[in-house]
Amino acid sequence: MIYTVTFNPALDYVIQVNHFKAGQINRNTKEDIFYGGKGINVSCILNELNIESTALGFIANFTGKALKDGLSQMGIYTDFIEVQKGMTRINVKMKSDEETEINGMGPVIEKVHFDALLEKIHSLKKGDFLILSGNIPSSVQSDAYEKVIEQLNEDVDFVIDAEKDLLMKTLPYHPFLIKPNNLELQEIFGVTFETEEQIIDCAKKLQEMGAKNVPVSMAKDGAILVDENGNVYKQGVCKGNVVNSVGAGDSMVAGFIAGVLKKKGYKEALKLATACGGATAFHSGLATYDQILDAMKTLE
Incomplete structure (x- = not known):
């Protein structure tokens, strides 16, 4: 089983407002609600690829129930820990002449709740996958990622999709x-890339620090993977018009893991990852299975 962890999941309220003007009443021309959070996004894409996962994390109040029920209706397993203070956040994402986001705070996660998560993590067994994604809320200690990883059986592989400090602290594991x-x-290495060779060199440095497989997404320039066997693969982009950047990176993670689990090899896993990321970028909301297949056909 694949387990995704999202410390601070959300309901994403995405609205379209024509020519938004501050200080007066504006009316939506379109609105959607999506189930948000990086780990949640990974579970959603895995679900489209017919791979089961269980979403872990913390929820609270009626918004947390809406998130849990919505994922269940999609066929996604959840094993959330319910907390008492605060509420699962609502993130407002407004598309107008400019894009504007207002992100909610999320609930208060106390030590007893975090310890309950660690117990769940400790029960993972050989063959399971753990995916840790996103930032840590202020109510959780900054070393939460390390504490989670330390609970893992040594036979359980794990994935980290996080920013600079969170990521770097996990490499020794x-x-x-x-x-x-x-x-x-x-940003990690304090350099400006001018060649692909520089990107590859930095990916290899991350491997020297402990990472096994390092795919690097490069927006319109595709992606480069340095795998654990020392092979370097380059992958071009899918063809399409980018309308949405939210969830594209999470979709790539899901696609890569799906490719690995289906034993397609790292080169093919990179292709599937790129197609998943592109398909999400070309549509409002996360990609569907059919959209991913269409994107696969346009890979350069």
């Missing part, structure tokens, strides 16, 4: 996969 983009990689 040898994650199976990390997925920085080229901008994040530049």
Whole structure:
């Protein structure tokens, strides 16, 4: 079983407002609600690829129930920990002449709740996969990722999709996969890339620090993978018009893991990852199975 962890999941309320004007009443021309959070996104794409996963994390109040029920209706297993203070956040994402986001706070996660998560993590067994994604809320200690990883059986592979400090602290534990983009990689090493060779060199440095497989997404320039066997694969992009960047990276993670589990090999896993990321980028909301197949046909 694949387990995804989202510390601070959300309901994403996505609205379209024509020519938004501050200080007066504006009316939506379109609205949708999506189940948000990086780990949640991974579970949703895995579900489209017919791979089961269980979403872990923390929920609270009626918004948490709506999130749990919605995922269940989609066929996604959940094993959330319900907390008492606060509420599962609502993120408002407004598309107008400019894109504007207002993100909610999320519930208060106390030590007893975090310990309950650690117990669930400790029960994972050989053959399971753990995917840790996203930021840590302020009510949780900054070393939460390390504490989660330390609970894992040594036979359980895990994936880290997080920003600079969260990511770097996990490398000594040898994650199976990390997925920085080229901008994040530049920030980590304090450089500006001018060639693909520089990107490959930095990915290899992350391997030297402990990571096994390092795919680097590069937006319109595709992706590069340095795998645990020392092979380097380059993958072009899918053809389409980008309308949405939210969830594209999470879709890539899901696609790569799906490719690995289906024993397609790392090169083919990178292709599927790129197709999943592209399909999400070309549509409002996360990609569907049919959209992923269409994207696969346009890979360069």
